Amino acid sequence: MIQNTKCECGHQNHVGTVLCESCGKPLLEDDTANEPLEMRYDGVARRSQRENPGLLDRVWNFFSSVKNAVYMIIVTLIASALGTIYPQESTFLNFDPSTYYKDTYGTTGQIYYLLGLSHTFESWWFITLLFMIGTSLVVCSLDRVLPLYRALSKQQIRKHLTFLTRQKVTYSGPMPVAADTTEAWTTKAAEALKKQHYRVHTEQDGTALLAEKYRFSRWGPYINHIGLIIFLSAVLMRSIPGWHMDQHVAFPEGKIVKIPETSYYLKNEKFTIDFYSEDEMSADFRAKGQDVPKTYETKAVLYECTANCDDPSKEPVLQEVHRQDIIVNKPLEYKGFMAYQFDFKSDPMLIAVKPSLKNKQTGEVYGQLDISMDKPAESYKAGPYELRLKAYFPEFSLDSKGLPITLSNQPKVPAFVFLVTGPGLQTQGETFIYFPRQVDKVNFRQDDLNGALAAKLDLSVNSMDDVSISEYVSYLNLRVDRAMPFIWVGAAISMIGLVMGFYWQHRRIWLRIDDRQLTLGAHTNKNWFGVRKEVVGMLQKTGIEVDPKTLERRGTET
Structure with missing residues (x-):
């Protein structure tokens, strides 16, 4: 068990410290006395090394463990891979997932659906995994970066001999005979290191030196963590209402449809489609006799609700805010809202009629x-005459008892039941059933249903100009992603951290002189060949010739 200990230099270290925060002397007696020092985090104490941890400390220790973080990332990657075996539910339009996966992919598809993998990326457990990874990034960073900052910002120039001799790159030997004084030699060594872009600190008497460069690279991993935290937070923010939407909505021609989760309404004023001619098509398509769309677009008008937005009993007040033609790969864009042309369907549908009420006799x-x-x-x-609406059946039909019902909310077979009052009619009014489509009038015998009233009044259109029909239904992919700027910012910060950590290395050189005996130690987190070469260059410029291979400490070698 690591005990709180006071170094021989007089510095009181925190519990868990491996190397004295002042002189660098190893505080643990172990079997690795001849091995190079473990310089990770400069041997400073971390919160995750507390003795007798409480509940909060145990939670902290769990999330500060790099091993646990790797496990969570692996589980998330496996879950993401499983979520791509079959298409996700969000990629389909107008389908029943409870039957689709079984009918299309068989038993494995049904199991896939029952396990909830068909909506993996929107599931609570997947979002929880992302949250846990983000928490681990925060805790891992705080557990290491704060002690490391304290250690690097308070570095002592003179280090313990054991600290120097147990570095991976080390040198011990007498000062050159030609050196006049210790201070003069140290000044010469400092000038040589400055030419190699080191920042050099020396003691006043010239008996100790600390040279350092590229310290900023030590913060690269933590800047990378900050970027990843912002990235994951932005992904999680997509679950906030109004921050993210990715839906497919049908827009029949001539109809204004409310856009879910927003105050916007969109109208498909006109859908146009152009097909390839036979001369433009290949022989394969001509042989199949298929009509192949060349281009299709939706003339869209975007409205914003300004009043009665949340009152279903009142008609919303709409104001036009944007107008644009939507074609494939050229979406409508307005203040972060986007509408992509996704698909279309030929589905003639009645939108409105303007029938005239006539006296059949006159x-x-x-x-x-x-x-x-x-x-x-x-x-x-x-x-x-006044016609009061008693019932409306968008898709009129009769049940087993002969009573009228509607099969859907789409006006495929519309039927209206009016109570007509006026001259020549009963005081309480008379019932009149109206089918706007002529084919429905014949199929359901409108005149027979209306009885005697059918001989008096007629409700019909005069021409096709009085009929509004939607020939096509345009399917648009509606998207809102307010988190995307934060995702890009997080990705950019993460890349900056990666570049800092990969292309620069924190290099430090310590030396001390005791009775003209020189002891030097150097450390870097990678590229040991580079720092060894710089040490050799410095020694040669101060009059010390040394074989570079003898500078590197290898295990039990002395």
Whole structure:
């Protein structure tokens, strides 16, 4: 067990210190006395090395462990790989995942769905893994960077002899005979090191020296951690409402559709499509007789709700804010909101009709109604008659008991039930069933259903100009990603940290002179050949010829 100990130099070290924070003397007696010193974090104490840790310390120790961090990263990578075996649910449009994976991929697909892997990247456990990795990055960095900063910012020039002789690059020998004084030789050595871009510190009497360069590279890994923390935080921020959206929404021609999770509405004013001619198509496509789209676009208008946005009982007040034609790879963009052209479908659908109410016997036209298939009004006025809406069936059908029902909310077979009041009718009004499409009138025998009222009044359109039909449905991929700038910032900071750590090395050279006996030690985190070459160059310029191979300490060699 590591005990709190006081070094022979008089410095009181923290519990867990391996090398004295002042003179560098090893504080542990072990079997590696002839091995080079372990200089990781300069031997300083860390919180994760506390004796008798409490609950909070145990949690800290778990997240400060690099081994645990590696395990969490491996588990996350495996989970990410599993999530790409089959397509994720978010890549599909209008499908039932509970049956799709089984029908398409068989038993393995069903197991894939039941395990929740079909929505891996939105699952709580995957987000938890990312959060744990981010926490580990924060704790690992704090556990190491603060003690390391304290050690590097308070370095002593004179180091213990054992500290110097147990460095991987070391030299011991007498000063050159030609050297006049210790101080003069040290000054000459300092000048040689400065030419190699070292920052040199010496004691006043010239008996000790510390040369250092590229200290900033020691902070590279921690800057990399900061970038990764920002990156992961930005990814997690996507779960904040309004920060991220990636949905596929259908926009029939002529309809205004609310964009989920926003105050925006988008209208598909017109969808246009251009097909390749037979001359432009290859022989294979001509043989198949397929129509191949050449270009297709959505003429879109973006609105922003300014009033009654959250009141479903009132019509929202919309203000046009942007207008743009959307084609493949050229999305609509407005203040971080983007709408990509994803797909289209030929699906003729009735949007609105403007039928005229007529007197069947005299041919008199009382007025025209403007009936929306999306939100019909509660009542309509046509001359002396009032038509109050009693029921609306977007896709009219009859159940097993012969009662009217709707099969969906899409106006595929629209039917309206009005209560008509006016001259010549009963006081309480009479029921009138109206089918806007002529084919539905015939199929469901509109005149037979309306009985005697059908002989008096007729509700029909005069021309096709009074009918609004959506020929195509445009499918748009709607995206909002407010976290993306933070993701790029995190990635950039991470790259800066990687460059700092890879292309520069923190190099330090210590030396001391005792009775004209020179002892030198040098350390770097990598590229030992480079620092050894610099030491040899410095010694040669001060009159000491040395074989570079003899400078490197190798295990039990003395």
